[in-house]
Amino acid sequence: MSQETEFIPYIVESREDxxxxxxxxxxxxxxASEIMLFGSLFSAYILLRVGSFTWPVQSEIQNVAIGAINSxxxxxxxxxxxxxxxxxKADDIVKYKKFMYLVxxxxxxxxxxxxxxxxxxxxxxxxxxxxxxxxxxxLMTGLHALHIIGGILVNSYYxxxxxxxxxQNKQWFINxxxxxxxxxxxxxxxxxxxxxxxxxx
Amino acid sequence: MTFERLPFFIWAQLxxxxxxxxxxxxLEGAAFLQLFDRLLGTSFFLPSGLFVNGHxxxxxxxxxxxxxxxxxxxxxxxxxxVIILPALGIVTEIIACxxxxxxxxxxxxxxxxxxxxxxxxxVWSHHTYLTGMGTNITAFFQTTTMIISIPSIIIVSALFIxxxxxxxxxxxxxxxxxxxxxxxxxxGLTGLPLGLAATDIPLHDTYYVIGHFxxxxxxxxxxxxxxxxxxxxxxxxxxxxxxxxxxxxxxPTLITMNLVFFPMLIQGLMGLNRRMYDGGATYTFxxxxxxxxxVISWAAxxxxxxxxxxxxxxxxxxxxxxxxNSDNPWESATLEWATPTPPPHGxxxxxxxxxxxxxxYSLEGAPKDxxxxxxxxx
Numbered sequence: 001m002s003q004e005t006e007f008i009p010y011i012v013e014s015r016e017d018x019x020x021x022x023x024x025x026x027x028x029x030x031x032a033s034e035i036m037l038f039g040s041l042f043s044a045y046i047l048l049r050v051g052s053f054t055w056p057v058q059s060e061i062q063n064v065a066i067g068a069i070n071s072x073x074x075x076x077x078x079x080x081x082x083x084x085x086x087x088x089k090a091d092d093i094v095k096y097k098k099f100m101y102l103v104x105x106x107x108x109x110x111x112x113x114x115x116x117x118x119x120x121x122x123x124x125x126x127x128x129x130x131x132x133x134x135x136x137x138x139l140m141t142g143l144h145a146l147h148i149i150g151g152i153l154v155n156s157y158y159x160x161x162x163x164x165x166x167x168q169n170k171q172w173f174i175n176x177x178x179x180x181x182x183x184x185x186x187x188x189x190x191x192x193x194x195x196x197x198x199x200x201x
Numbered sequence: 202m203t204f205e206r207l208p209f210f211i212w213a214q215l216x217x218x219x220x221x222x223x224x225x226x227x228l229e230g231a232a233f234l235q236l237f238d239r240l241l242g243t244s245f246f247l248p249s250g251l252f253v254n255g256h257x258x259x260x261x262x263x264x265x266x267x268x269x270x271x272x273x274x275x276x277x278x279x280x281x282x283v284i285i286l287p288a289l290g291i292v293t294e295i296i297a298c299x300x301x302x303x304x305x306x307x308x309x310x311x312x313x314x315x316x317x318x319x320x321x322x323x324v325w326s327h328h329t330y331l332t333g334m335g336t337n338i339t340a341f342f343q344t345t346t347m348i349i350s351i352p353s354i355i356i357v358s359a360l361f362i363x364x365x366x367x368x369x370x371x372x373x374x375x376x377x378x379x380x381x382x383x384x385x386x387x388x389g390l391t392g393l394p395l396g397l398a399a400t401d402i403p404l405h406d407t408y409y410v411i412g413h414f415x416x417x418x419x420x421x422x423x424x425x426x427x428x429x430x431x432x433x434x435x436x437x438x439x440x441x442x443x444x445x446x447x448x449x450x451x452x453p454t455l456i457t458m459n460l461v462f463f464p465m466l467i468q469g470l471m472g473l474n475r476r477m478y479d480g481g482a483t484y485t486f487x488x489x490x491x492x493x494x495x496v497i498s499w500a501a502x503x504x505x506x507x508x509x510x511x512x513x514x515x516x517x518x519x520x521x522x523x524x525x526n527s528d529n530p531w532e533s534a535t536l537e538w539a540t541p542t543p544p545p546h547g548x549x550x551x552x553x554x555x556x557x558x559x560x561x562y563s564l565e566g567a568p569k570d571x572x573x574x575x576x577x578x579x
Contacts, residue, residue, distance in 0.1 A: 017203075033226045040230030040275070044268055048245065051265050129242035132263035136245075139237050 012171045027179045031186050038190055041143070045136050045197065056133050058199060061126065063117050067199045070113050071192065077106035078188045081155075081181045088174055093166075100159035103184070107152045114145055137198050144194055147187045154180050206574065208535050208559035209304065212311050213290030216318040217283050223322070224279035231272035267332055274325040282321045284418055285385075286314065288425025289356060292378045295432050296360055297560040298533040299375040300367025301570050304560050306359040313352035320349040330398045331405055339398045346396035350389065357386050368570075372531075373447030377428035380455050384424060388416030391466060406476070409469025415462045420455075427454075427511070434515075435530045439542045440522030446514040453507035460500035464493035534561045534571045 014021050020028070049055055084099035121127075121134070128138045158177050166173040207215075234245040242261060246269045249262025297304045304310065326334065326342040360382055369375065391413040394400040404410065427450075434442050471490045473481050480494065481487040529538040536555070540548050553575045561572040567579040 029222060033222050036223050037226035037230050040227035040272055041233070043227075044230065044234060044245065044272065047268050047271070048263065048265055052263055053249075127241070128237055129244075129261040131261070132243070132245065135237055135241070135243035135261075138241075139233055139243075143233060 012169065012175065021175055023175055023179045024182075027182050031182065034186060034190075038140075038143075038193075041136070041140050042193070042197065045140070048132050048136065052132060056131060058133065058201060061134075062137075062199045063120060064199050066113050066117050067195050070110050071195050073106050073110045073113070074188045074191050077103045077110070078185050080106065081184050085174070085177055085181055088177055091170075093163075097159055100155060104152055104155050104159065107148055107155070111145060111148060114141065140194055140198065144187070144190055147190070151180075151184050151187050155184065202555040206555050206558055208290075209293040209307070209310055209314075210287070210290030212314055213286040213293075216314050217286045220279040220283050220286075220318055220321060224276045224283075227272050228276040231269060234268075234272075267329070267334065270329045270332060271326070274328045275322075277328060278325040279321045281417070282317060284422055286317075288381070288422045288429075289314075289385075291425050291429035291432070292381045293356075293360060294533075294535065295374050295378040295428050296363055297562065298432075298531050298535075299370045299372065299378070300363055301370075301562045302363065302367045302560075303558070303562060304359060305362040305365075306355070307558075307560065310356050310359050313355040317349065317352040317356075320345060320352070324349050327396055327401075330401045336398075343396060343398050347393075350393065350396070353389055357382060357389070372431075373442065373444055373451060374428045374432035376448075376451050377424050377431065380451070381421060381424040381428065384416060384420030384458075388413060388418075388421050391416060403472075404469065406474055407469035408465040408473045408475060411475060412462050412465035412469055415465070419462065420458050424455075427451075430515070432531070433537070434518065435525045435542065436528075436537060436540070437543055438519050438522070440518050440520075440524055441530065442518040442522060443514050446510045446517075450507060450511040450514065454504060457500045457504035457507060461497050461504060464497050468493055529573070532569070532571050534573050535559050536574050539573060539575045 008022070009015075010022050012021065014024075018025060080099045080102040084096050084103060087093075087095035087099060118138075121138075126134055128135045158180055162176070163173070165176065234243075237243045238245055238247075244260040244262055244264045246266050247258070247260045247262065247264045248266070249260070251258035251260065293304060293310070324342060324345045326338060327346045330339055330342075364379075371379075391409070395404060395410060395413060431442055431447060434440070468490045471486065473487050473490060480491070482491060525542065528540065528542045531538070536553065536559075537544075539553060541550060554577075555574045556577055557572065557574055557579070559574060561574065561579070563570045564572050564579050572579040
């Protein structure tokens with residue numbers, strides 16, 4: 001037990017009344033505010049699309065194939081994260097690291113494919129100011145890509161340097177990884193909504 | 202400690218925290234849209250074909266100015282509850298302590314503040330009745346606006362009823378708390394005509410709006426905050442603030458505050474518009490009401506002067522005020538008075554157990570007229 005665990009309660013075990021430890025309560029509150037952030041942008045999309053005179057056929061100017069592959073990539077990385085977490089709980093640190101590296105690798109694949117898509121748009125002369133749809137597209141996917149980058153940073157930390165905590169307190173470290181996983185699943189979920197809204201509808 | 206035993210101030214702060222957490226991200230979203238407009242040439246907030254100075258305005262178009270209004274007021278309305286709820290909490294603490302009785306309808310007050318928090322997210326478009334968003338939407342938002350007045354009225358009524366039969370101590374924090382009640386009530390009542398679209402159409406953008414808003418946030422919030430400063434000063438410093446200087450601060454502030462904001466309501470009802478470069482002097486119908494500006498100016502300056510006793514009192518009492526002889530000078534029952542004075546890092550020196558409701562005053566069979574929450578025997 002380190003100094004902090006004795007000082008701050010509910011870092012490791014859950015509170016009786018809420019059934020949550022501190023970090024989990026924190027991440028849910030953070031994700032609630034994230035939902036409001038992306039929710040406002042989806043609302044903006046609806047309002048602008050409903051009020052528009054012309055709207056491009058989205059599937060025609062979008063590369064739906066890359067979008068679909070990207071969805072599979074992100075979903076797979078979410079599954080890898082769960083497997084990493086399960087391995088961590090089973091004390092199999094080699095397997096944990098292996099799956100965490102896969103999570104990070106797939107996140108990079110996602111960003112690369114996203115970059116290819118952006119490049120295709122730019123080379124067709126399609127920029128944010130070309131139309132409201134493209135503006136929203138670049139804004140929402142760009143903001144989502146920022147979240148992916150944030151996730152890569154957090155996941156890389158827990159796959160490598162963050163492991164020092166495990167030596168001090170195993171359960172505390174498992175909790176932290178679980179919280180990082182919740183964030184990662186959220187980013188994944190947002191992409192599913194972005195894909196269906198900005199590519200298919 | 203259970204949720205039922207939390208004082209109202211803590212409840213108000215909890216709801217405030219949720220409002221801040223959930224209301225700010227949409228403004229953040231609006232800021233991202235704005236960033237794209239400024240840096241990348243999009244126009245999320247400007248439609249195509251705008252005619253400016255005889256030319257079609259060169260923007261990429263397709264935007265909607267209402268989008269900004271919606272995103273902004275989705276933050277803006279919960280934000281006013283962020284401003285007022287802590288003040289309501291402070292006033293509740295002070296009134297319970299200084300009437301020496303439990304707050305009437307404490308349960309109702311808690312449920313009201315939760316309901317208020319929820320509802321504050323569905324009233325935002327009563328700020329945009331005149332944008333042409335359509336009568337159906339207007340009808341929806343004026344209904345929710347009328348509904349949200351109910352929890353506020355419950356809270357203020359509960360505080361008024363608490364006064365009934367209490368042995369009231371008229372110390373300076375209590376004076377501010379007592380002044381808060383009618384002033385906030387007045388601010389709320391003047392809001393009703395603005396919440397109904399039919400009356401909002403003539404009243405919008407007049408000084409009536411400014412009068413209403415400032416009755417809520419100036420006499421409301423600021424009186425509540427002053428009350429809190431006078432009330433918790435002994436806990437923070439170990440010394441009381443001077444009562445005479447407190448009276449010298451309170452009475453002029455209360456009177457001049459009303460002299461500042463009440464004439465605005467009169468001017469607004471007569472049709473004086475805000476945001477006019479000459480203050481509306483070119484309009485004949487304003488000639489009979491513009492002299493109120495002089496009253497407002499004098500009152501505002503007097504109010505500023507009336508803050509000098511407070512500022513002096515604050516710093517003077519910090520070092521030279523009358524020392525309090527216990528950790529609980531107001532004989533309050535809530536937990537903040539169970540800490541040493543001034544509270545050390547971590548507030549409490551030892552773990553505390555809470556045995557009863559927050560406002561345990563004048564309990565039957567108790568030796569004193571207050572029973573602290575952390576004291577086992579009543």
